[in-house]
Amino acid sequence: MTTGTVAVAPVARAAEGRRADLARLSLNTATTKHLTLPEAAAAAAAAGLSAIGVWRDRVQEVGAEQAARVVADHGLRVSSLCRGGFLTTPDPDGAAAALEDNRLAIREAATLGTRELIMVVGGLPACPAPGAAARPYPSADAGAPDPARDLVATRQRVADRVAELAPYAAEHGVRLVLEPLHPMFAADRAVVSTLGQALDLAAPFAPEVVGVVVDTYHVWWDPDLQRQVARAGAEGRIASYQVCDWVLPLAAEPLNSRGHVGDGYVDVATITGWVRDAGYAGDVEVEIFNEAIWAQAPERTLATMAERHLRHVLPHL
Amino acid sequence: MTTGTVAVAPVARAAEGRRADLARLSLNTATTKHLTLPEAAAAAAAAGLSAIGVWRDRVQEVGAEQAARVVADHGLRVSSLCRGGFLTTPDPDGAAAALEDNRLAIREAATLGTRELIMVVGGLPACPAPGAAARPYPSADAGAPDPARDLVATRQRVADRVAELAPYAAEHGVRLVLEPLHPMFAADRAVVSTLGQALDLAAPFAPEVVGVVVDTYHVWWDPDLQRQVARAGAEGRIASYQVCDWVLPLAAEPLNSRGHVGDGYVDVATITGWVRDAGYAGDVEVEIFNEAIWAQAPERTLATMAERHLRHVLPHL
Numbered sequence: 270m271t272t273g274t275v276a277v278a279p280v281a282r283a284a285e286g287r288r289a290d291l292a293r294l295s296l297n298t299a300t301t302k303h304l305t306l307p308e309a310a311a312a313a314a315a316a317g318l319s320a321i322g323v324w325r326d327r328v329q330e331v332g333a334e335q336a337a338r339v340v341a342d343h344g345l346r347v348s349s350l351c352r353g354g355f356l357t358t359p360d361p362d363g364a365a366a367a368l369e370d371n372r373l374a375i376r377e378a379a380t381l382g383t384r385e386l387i388m389v390v391g392g393l394p395a396c397p398a399p400g401a402a403a404r405p406y407p408s409a410d411a412g413a414p415d416p417a418r419d420l421v422a423t424r425q426r427v428a429d430r431v432a433e434l435a436p437y438a439a440e441h442g443v444r445l446v447l448e449p450l451h452p453m454f455a456a457d458r459a460v461v462s463t464l465g466q467a468l469d470l471a472a473p474f475a476p477e478v479v480g481v482v483v484d485t486y487h488v489w490w491d492p493d494l495q496r497q498v499a500r501a502g503a504e505g506r507i508a509s510y511q512v513c514d515w516v517l518p519l520a521a522e523p524l525n526s527r528g529h530v531g532d533g534y535v536d537v538a539t540i541t542g543w544v545r546d547a548g549y550a551g552d553v554e555v556e557i558f559n560e561a562i563w564a565q566a567p568e569r570t571l572a573t574m575a576e577r578h579l580r581h582v583l584p585h586l
Numbered sequence: 587m588t589t590g591t592v593a594v595a596p597v598a599r600a601a602e603g604r605r606a607d608l609a610r611l612s613l614n615t616a617t618t619k620h621l622t623l624p625e626a627a628a629a630a631a632a633a634g635l636s637a638i639g640v641w642r643d644r645v646q647e648v649g650a651e652q653a654a655r656v657v658a659d660h661g662l663r664v665s666s667l668c669r670g671g672f673l674t675t676p677d678p679d680g681a682a683a684a685l686e687d688n689r690l691a692i693r694e695a696a697t698l699g700t701r702e703l704i705m706v707v708g709g710l711p712a713c714p715a716p717g718a719a720a721r722p723y724p725s726a727d728a729g730a731p732d733p734a735r736d737l738v739a740t741r742q743r744v745a746d747r748v749a750e751l752a753p754y755a756a757e758h759g760v761r762l763v764l765e766p767l768h769p770m771f772a773a774d775r776a777v778v779s780t781l782g783q784a785l786d787l788a789a790p791f792a793p794e795v796v797g798v799v800v801d802t803y804h805v806w807w808d809p810d811l812q813r814q815v816a817r818a819g820a821e822g823r824i825a826s827y828q829v830c831d832w833v834l835p836l837a838a839e840p841l842n843s844r845g846h847v848g849d850g851y852v853d854v855a856t857i858t859g860w861v862r863d864a865g866y867a868g869d870v871e872v873e874i875f876n877e878a879i880w881a882q883a884p885e886r887t888l889a890t891m892a893e894r895h896l897r898h899v900l901p902h903l
Contacts, residue, residue, distance in 0.1 A: 393851055396851050397834075418851055419853055419856070420806075451769060451770070452768060452770070452807040453770045453836075455807035462807050462808070462809060466809040466810075490773075490777075490779050492779060492782075493780075493783075495738075518839075523840075534713050534773040536732060536737055538732060539736065
């Protein structure tokens with residue numbers, strides 16, 4: 270921060286500098302789970318952010334058109350819509366319903382004015398969906414193949430259903446953004462586990478139609494990460510960069526183990542540098558699932574987000 | 587099972603058939619955590635097994651020479667010694683101590699008559715070692731590199747220290763067996779997270795000196811698994827095949843979430859077929875960390891192991 274040589278408006282200039290520093294920081298509404306969309310938008314704007322990543326439940330509470338207005342009224346843009354996906358069931362009726370829901374999500378994204386629809390593709394047929402009661406799934410007979418645990422076939426269904434959705438997404442100017450989830454979630458949430466695998470799935474499609482998200486929590490451990498981030502950039506497929514930290518011990522619900530950048534073990538500086546070097550110039554979304562953070566005052570969460578962004582992310586962006 | 591045309595000894599023949607069916611099944615002593623080595627060896631022999639994989643704590647209780655005698659007296663072979671590793675500290679004194687402990691483990695393996703020393707390489711410097719109290723680790727200053735979270739450098743230290751140990755292992759006829767651990771453990775236990783990465787680390791060394799273990803729990807999710815198992819086989823580096831299942835929900839201590847084959851979501855049939863196709867002809871170790879299984883009578887654990895082996899593994903082996 271340089272000291273001005275004229276006496277006017279240093280406070281205003283400082284505020285403007287801060288706004289510039291936060292220009293690419295986006296609040297994902299999952300981080301302030303208990304806020305409605307209007308509340309989250311107000312909190313993001315008050316903290317000096319320019320973007321918000323929205324979850325469909327909070328969008329649907331007010332309707333996509335009203336959601337778009339609320340976001341615009343706060344001077345924000347929508348960095349992404351979370352989430353489509355859960356495309357892996359072998360059951361034809363279930364698959365048809367999943368595709369229909371994804372078409373709705375595509376229309377919602379278009380209405381919200383974001384290109385980027387984040388896709389969590391879904392887990393194994395044998396595994397209870399998140400939130401469902403655990404149920405024992407019978408093992409296959411001795412020697413027989415077990416379709417409910419067949420990862421290869423499940424992944425092929427993802428490819429097939431992305432192909433079914435891609436033309437509809439393209440028509441609506443929306444990109445299907447494949448999210449590799451941490452392998453901890455391969456059974457119950459996403460059979461796409463690495464950035465390289467997501468890029469292989471995206472390869473048959475134009476980069477404007479199928480992209481990928483780099484979420485530090487999910488991919489930080491990957492020994493192939495630097496190469497795959499560079500590849501994603503070269504292919505023009507990085508649709509979103511999401512940051513949070515890997516905190517231990519894991520929460521009882523492992524999904525909620527995510528922490529503020531700087532509170533865990535992820536080398537966010539290095540990964541951010543790789544994303545920068547890959548040419549990514551979009552928003553940096555903070556998406557944290559964490560009971561303790563959800564229990565805090567939202568202003569405190571936003572303040573911590575901003576502080577960590579300035580300290581750990583911005584210098585490398 | 588065919589019916590004999592002569593009246594003699596059908597029971598003995600059945601027992602012999604069962605022993606043949608279990609000929610490659612090995613009890614890893616972690617599965618019967620509360621048994622001493624003599625007790626575990628007796629339980630394995632009584633269940634009709636021919637091999638046992640031993641942990642160093644149970645070996646050291648009786649001493650390596652006595653342990654070798656106990657195992658031999660029960661007609662068993664040692665399929666592997668668990669474990670060396672934890673080589674990642676940047677602290678010179680800590681590194682020297684780790685190397686010295688690994689040299690001891692190499693001598694113990696040689697005394698036990700197993701070639702295979704399983705290596706869990708260790709986690710990030712920033713992360714408390716398993717069992718240690720959680721401690722906050724200071725974040726690096728803004729913009730500065732953070733060596734304690736630097737995965738790339740930590741992985742390089744693993745490579746360097748494997749190179750230091752390899753000649754000593756070779757002299758003793760022992761193989762350093764790199765174990766990729768599930769990425770869930772990348773921060774605190776092993777910065778080697780995929781089979782491909784383990785093979786890359788092993789590449790500079792002869793396959794008799796540095797190998798890899800395929801543990802279904804750790805690698806089942808990997809989209810590149812089939813290719814890397816084939817590569818491991820072609821290179822002659824598959825030193826051990828360990829089986830257990832991915833059970834949800836995760837235990838409070840995620841390490842202890844492993845379950846009996848057939849109780850979770852791993853497609854053990856398919857992975858076993860890949861391991862077979864890669865030419866692996868060694869033992870199949872069952873290594874389960876699970877509080878509920880530890881609380882059971884060991885005979886029941888061994889009986890379940892054998893039943894699952896016959897049902898889910900042997901048909902594909």
